[in-house]
Amino acid sequence: MSKSLQAIRGMNDILPEQTPLWRHFEGTVARLLDNYGYKQIRMPIVEFTELFKRSIGEVTDIVEKEMYTFDDRNGDSLTLRPEGTAACVRAVLEHGITGGGQVQKLWYVGPMFRHERPQKGRYRQFHQIGLEVFNLDGPDIDAELIVLTWRLWGELGIRDAVKLELNSLGTSESRGRYREALVAFLSTHLDKLDEDSQRRLKTNPLRVLDTKNADTQAILTDAPKMADYLDEESRLHFEGLKARLDAVGIPYVINPKLVRGLDYYSKTVFEWVTDKLGAQGTVCAGGRYDGLVEQMGGKPTPGVGFAMGIERLVLMLETLEQIPEEISRQVDVYLCAFGEAAELAGLALAERVRDQLPNLRLQVNAGAGSFKSQFKKADKSGALYALILGDDEMAQQVVGFKPLRGQGEQQSIAWDALAAHLATCIVQG
Template sequence: MVKRIQSIRGMKDYLPKEMVFLQYLENLLKQVLVSYGYSEIRLPIVEQTLLFKRAIGEITDVVEKEMYSFEDLNGDHLTLRPEGTAGCVRAGIEHSLFHQKLEQRWWYIGPMFRHERPQKGRYRQFYQLGAEVFGQHGPDIDAELIMLTARWWKVLGISEYVTLELNSIGSVDTRNRYCKALVTFLVQHERYLNNIYRRSIYTNPMRILDTKNIQIQELLNDAPVIAEYLDDNAHKHFSSICKLLDLTGINYKINTRLVRGLDYYNYTVFEWTTKHLGSQGTICAGGRYDLLVEQLGGKATPAIGAAIGLDRLVLLVQRLKPSLSLITLPIDIYIVAVGDATQSRAMLLAEKIHDAIPSLRIVTNYGGGNFKKQFSRANKYSASLTLIIGENEIVTQQVTIKDLSTGKQKTLAQNEIIAYLYSFFFKKKD
């Protein structure tokens, strides 16, 4: 027997029934983005490896350990994208979009790739929906983006199950001064750290703040706090965001250890977390990255963005709103054809309806079968109507229509079918 080939570990199939639910969620999220003036951008899955090294930071877990990188036939060093922001910045620079005076509001959706240890809610191929804004300095755009993310939870009905964590990591100068104080503290307690964290002291000390290790978290209770090192501009910026969120009634928790895992962030950083997904509790995160466009060769452009982990969001909504995961996409019409020469007539009728009312979902019976078998198939598709073409209907140029919810049926001339279907599916909803 030939050995079966299975999917790669950490890369999940979304089957047709799951896709109905996933697309339902995605459409709700997209509607919110459009209502805030965002436009879609589509980006390559593969980028030059250098893009992510320069954007994310070479001494980060993502670049050092998690990227899927390879050399192609031309000898170019390429990487499957581990996140979406760097690609957005690259595209904006390449197409001279940041030279325009009008701010840029973009959203994107698609797969990302990181070679992490797979577990529920954390996959090696995972899906993100992201939003990016370029060209605005002020705290008002930071607050609006957070308000947009809060509206996502509102339309999904899960606001009470998520918590907003907020922090400011200030400017580069702020972080440099803070890192010196943090390194001094960590060196004094180095004996309590394992080899990985000891290395981080000298490469990326702020990453230690994000540890999940309980003992190290307790140790950090006595560590310096970045808020004490913020300059006046950073304090004012952060205070303004908090006041705007207070005005709109969005609750938040200031988390002074929240730093995010990528080097390009400055000033505002935030995460939406939940206690209903175990250890993988972050469902949305983002922050400001004012220096990244210039760092990648473009004109200095302020920016802020956020991204949802769609895989985790699916798990969360399924857990909190199980009835939503039962959403189906039923067939509107199932065409039954029994007898000689009826199959081609059924196919032509289906095409006629597709031409006249493209939004209807129609399945034509194939593979034969008597009336009982074909009606059984129609029921499995949860069809609303069956259109029946038998040998008698061909002779009389008619079609028999059966409403599967009531069992009632009627026979109409073929030239009356379109008007009837339009009335059945649309006028009764008005």
């Protein structure tokens, strides 16, 4: 027999019972970003491979090991996007929307692709919501990105489960001086470094700082500190960011080993981390990338942004049981109709009710069925109330109204009064 068809490893279906929580999360974020003045942009999921090599860096793990890259029929090398910032920068450059110093506050949502080892909360196709801001160079906009995420955690009910970590990488010049000092220090301990850190020492030394190897971390205790090599501009910028977070009352810790995994970051970097998801502790991360637009062929343009992983945050909501009751119920009212005449009247009645109550989740039974079978489907739908329409109700132009959850007797409601009655009951329910 032929092998049964199934999804590619690490690329998962999101099933109907899961999507309500996804929609709740995405809707909460979209509403918050509207309130903060951000506009949505949508980019293709496939880009020329050169885009990511130029922006992320050819010696990063993403470019070296994790990208899904292939040649198309024209012989062009294309890549499924592994992150969103590079694609967003390409888009604003191509369409000239940051020219002349125009401030752009943008956000996007969609799938990203990296060939990593799949594990809980970490997949090969994963989904992110990202923000990118262009042509603002002060610590105030860095602070705004952190403040709005703090507000988001509060709205989602997970604020007590996350911690903010901050660092400054300085300018490219100060980071270069620090890199030289770090390499000199680590070279004296080369034989004690793990194999991956030895490789990174030659290609991307700063990534040694976030190694998970305990022995290497012990060596790093005495390594030079990034803060000692910061230029004055970066130091003042970092102090300005911390002052704003202090003013709002957002707690944070300084993590001198926080460097992020992408080459384009400068000055501010930050991560929101949690201990509720095991090893996959980062749920939102980003920072400033003032040189990236110029690096990709544009004029010098300040930039800052972040991305949050939807899978991990949805998993957090489930783990912490922060799922609003209303999203677990997909139907408010279920209409049962018995006989063809009742089915026709029920369809028309349902549409009139929907005209008056556009937010009501009203499901009309389809496929006919006996009284028992229709009520079984009504109960299974999770609806709060069932509407009953049969010969007796048709004759009196009423509909039976039966609570399915909790107390209450069945009663008859006139067709013309049904919408008003439902509005009262659903609000009370």
